[in-house]
Amino acid sequence: MASLPDEVLELLRDPASVKLLATVDPDGTPHLAIRPSLTVLENGELAFAEELDSSELSQDLVHAIWRDRRVTVGVSLGATVWQIRARLWRCVITGPLLKRFLLLARAERGPDADISTVWVLRADDVRDDSPAVRRLEDASRRPNAGSHLDRASLVRREA
Amino acid sequence: MTRSHEPGPREVAALHPEIPLFILLKMDLQRRGLRLTPAALEAVQDPLYDYSRSYVIYGQGDYVHTGHTAPKNAPGPLLLRDGTSVLVLAGAEYNNSYTVDHQDGRFLLYDGDEFLDEVDFSPRPDFYGKRTSRGTPMESIATARPQRIDINPYRFCHFWEGGNQCRYCAYFTDVTASKALADGKFPRQVDPEDIFETVREALKEPGRFSQIMLTSGADPRGEHTFDFEVDRQIEALQAIGRNFQGRRFASELIGCGYDKRQLQRLHDETGLTSYCPDIEVWDPKLFDWICPGKAKYNGRDWWIRSALDAVDIFGPGNVYTNAVAGVELAQPHGFKTLDEALASHFEACEFFAKHGVVYLSLVWIPWRGSQFHGQPQPPLEFYARLIKGLRDIKRAYGLTSVNDDYRHCGNHGDSDLERIA
Ligand code: SF4
Numbered sequence: 221m222a223s224l225p226d227e228v229l230e231l232l233r234d235p236a237s238v239k240l241l242a243t244v245d246p247d248g249t250p251h252l253a254i255r256p257s258l259t260v261l262e263n264g265e266l267a268f269a270e271e272l273d274s275s276e277l278s279q280d281l282v283h284a285i286w287r288d289r290r291v292t293v294g295v296s297l298g299a300t301v302w303q304i305r306a307r308l309w310r311c312v313i314t315g316p317l318l319k320r321f322l323l324l325a326r327a328e329r330g331p332d333a334d335i336s337t338v339w340v341l342r343a344d345d346v347r348d349d350s351p352a353v354r355r356l357e358d359a360s361r362r363p364n365a366g367s368h369l370d371r372a373s374l375v376r377r378e379a
Numbered sequence: 380m381t382r383s384h385e386p387g388p389r390e391v392a393a394l395h396p397e398i399p400l401f402i403l404l405k406m407d408l409q410r411r412g413l414r415l416t417p418a419a420l421e422a423v424q425d426p427l428y429d430y431s432r433s434y435v436i437y438g439q440g441d442y443v444h445t446g447h448t449a450p451k452n453a454p455g456p457l458l459l460r461d462g463t464s465v466l467v468l469a470g471a472e473y474n475n476s477y478t479v480d481h482q483d484g485r486f487l488l489y490d491g492d493e494f495l496d497e498v499d500f501s502p503r504p505d506f507y508g509k510r511t512s513r514g515t516p517m518e519s520i521a522t523a524r525p526q527r528i529d530i531n532p533y534r535f536c537h538f539w540e541g542g543n544q545c546r547y548c549a550y551f552t553d554v555t556a557s558k559a560l561a562d563g564k565f566p567r568q569v570d571p572e573d574i575f576e577t578v579r580e581a582l583k584e585p586g587r588f589s590q591i592m593l594t595s596g597a598d599p600r601g602e603h604t605f606d607f608e609v610d611r612q613i614e615a616l617q618a619i620g621r622n623f624q625g626r627r628f629a630s631e632l633i634g635c636g637y638d639k640r641q642l643q644r645l646h647d648e649t650g651l652t653s654y655c656p657d658i659e660v661w662d663p664k665l666f667d668w669i670c671p672g673k674a675k676y677n678g679r680d681w682w683i684r685s686a687l688d689a690v691d692i693f694g695p696g697n698v699y700t701n702a703v704a705g706v707e708l709a710q711p712h713g714f715k716t717l718d719e720a721l722a723s724h725f726e727a728c729e730f731f732a733k734h735g736v737v738y739l740s741l742v743w744i745p746w747r748g749s750q751f752h753g754q755p756q757p758p759l760e761f762y763a764r765l766i767k768g769l770r771d772i773k774r775a776y777g778l779t780s781v782n783d784d785y786r787h788c789g790n791h792g793d794s795d796l797e798r799i800a
Contacts, residue, residue: 246799273784273786273798274800279798279799279800282461282798282799283799285401285460285461286399286400286401286461286799287399309460310460310462310499311460311461311462312462313458313462313464313525313526313786314458314501314502314525314526314586314587315427315499315501315502316427316502318586319584319585319586319587322585322586323585326585334586335586336786337462
């Protein structure tokens with residue numbers, strides 16, 4: 221399991237971050253889901269709550285754990301974006317972890333809130349996908365490639 | 380090196396790539412049983428796992444060599460990483476068992492020396508260890524699956540009187556531990572108030588249960604066959620129902636074949652949502668041989684009729700019937716080939732599916748205490764072909780096992796396969 225940089229851990233624990241999961245179904249069709257409950261556990265594993273077994277995401281996750289396929293997690297706040305490729309590690313339908321996420325859901329959404337499952341993931345690799353970082357990396361690998369020549373940082377403007 | 384010489388889950392998965400390894404492993408665990416190393420046995424005494432005194436492991440078999448002479452409490456159902464539950468009684472070894480060890484705080488599954496995967500056990504529910512207002516230990520009233528409460532309102536099967544029990548059955552043959560759990564009192568009939576209070580307590584634990592299942596031994600007595608049994612089930616279901624605001628609650632009754640009037644009463648007088656009269660064996664001659672009690676009261680056609688009638692009352696997809704898959708190969712009268720056995724299952728599944736009944740398979744274990752003890756089980760590949768065929772038939776009829784899926788029951792490879800629509 222890859223360890224995550226502190227910045228990513230903070231982002232994952234920040235309720236203001238947008239947390240996304242990208243999966244594919246058994247036919248290969250991609251699917252994107254937002255899961256605000258996604259967080260990092262004390263042991264470094266990622267976990268989030270899923271409400272319904274019948275959701276597209278649940279179905280894709282079952283497919284992924286059965287076939288040992290990876291999923292991608294995106295976490296973003298402002299101009300910062302990180303991407304984590306991860307393996308499904310556990311589908312939790314009972315026990316302390318399920319209880320913890322359920323109580324959180326009920327604290328947020330009221331006593332009738334429910335979840336069916338907590339999915340646990342293990343990161344394989346992580347990369348900073350923020351546009352600024354990607355641009356710098358691209359510039360160092362492929363200088364002069366692909367950027368428009370009229371950008372403010374390139375063109376000498378008349379006074 | 381594995382201890383098994385017949386094709387195991389990995390080899391069968393290579394032959395049937397559409398069946399996930401997790402489900403093959405689950406069915407093979409059911410077939411072959413599970414033993415705990417001394418470290419694992421110690422680890423499951425932890426309050427999180429220490430399931431119940433209702434299943435105790437004595438210093439028998441392999442444990443003789445480990446120095447465990449005092450009884451130890453057994454864990455609950457095994458959980459695989461994909462959420463598949465395996466209803467296998469750890470310690471009740473019967474056929475070249477798998478092993479669970481405990482290392483660095485993790486439970487690890489082995490086949491012989493070969494490490495297979497990390498596993499877990501269903502946690503002990505909060506109501507275990509508590510007593511009803513009559514002083515009855517609640518864990519003697521109800522037991523817990525990962526998401527289901529199981530209750531036996533009546534703990535005796537009258538088919539055993541006169542030797543009419545199903546030939547694979549070992550139900551209620553060893554109630555020593557259950558009696559000890561109930562402080563020596565083990566009345567056949569459970570007090571409905573104890574059931575009400577136990578369920579009330581169980582529902583206090585957040586997210587622990589999503590279904591309640593009732594089953595009992597058969598009781599054909601009454602003015603009409605099974606009237607006593609139906610009266611008792613209604614009493615128990617009404618007691619459970621007092622815990623809920625609404626009319627219905629997610630529930631299943633695994634019972635005998637009832638007539639229309641009895642089924643209507645169960646539907647109208649209780650909050651029951653699904654009903655399951657088990658056909659056990661489809662072939663008419665084998666049904667009569669293997670289930671003499673069911674044949675006597677009131678025969679195969681009656682049990683089939685009951686399932687079909689129930690669809691009119693509970694709705695398509697809310698009526699189930701189980702087959703103990705493999706018993707139809709028991710000798711001397713059983714099928715001689717796996718293909719014949721599979722064809723019989725598929726015929727049964729198709730017949731029931733046409734009428735809105737969900738036909739499910741169970742892995743047969745030739746329990747000690749049953750008449751079939753010592754008979755060979757079919758190979759794992761038989762179960763692989765079986766669950767795929769059953770899933771395909773039910774899918775073609777738009778049937779799914781909502782009340783008997785991986786989450787609620789966990790006993791059926793074919794309903795596990797339905798997790799992907
Ligand atoms: S009906 Fe058959 S399987 Fe059920 S308890 Fe009686 S003998 Fe056993």
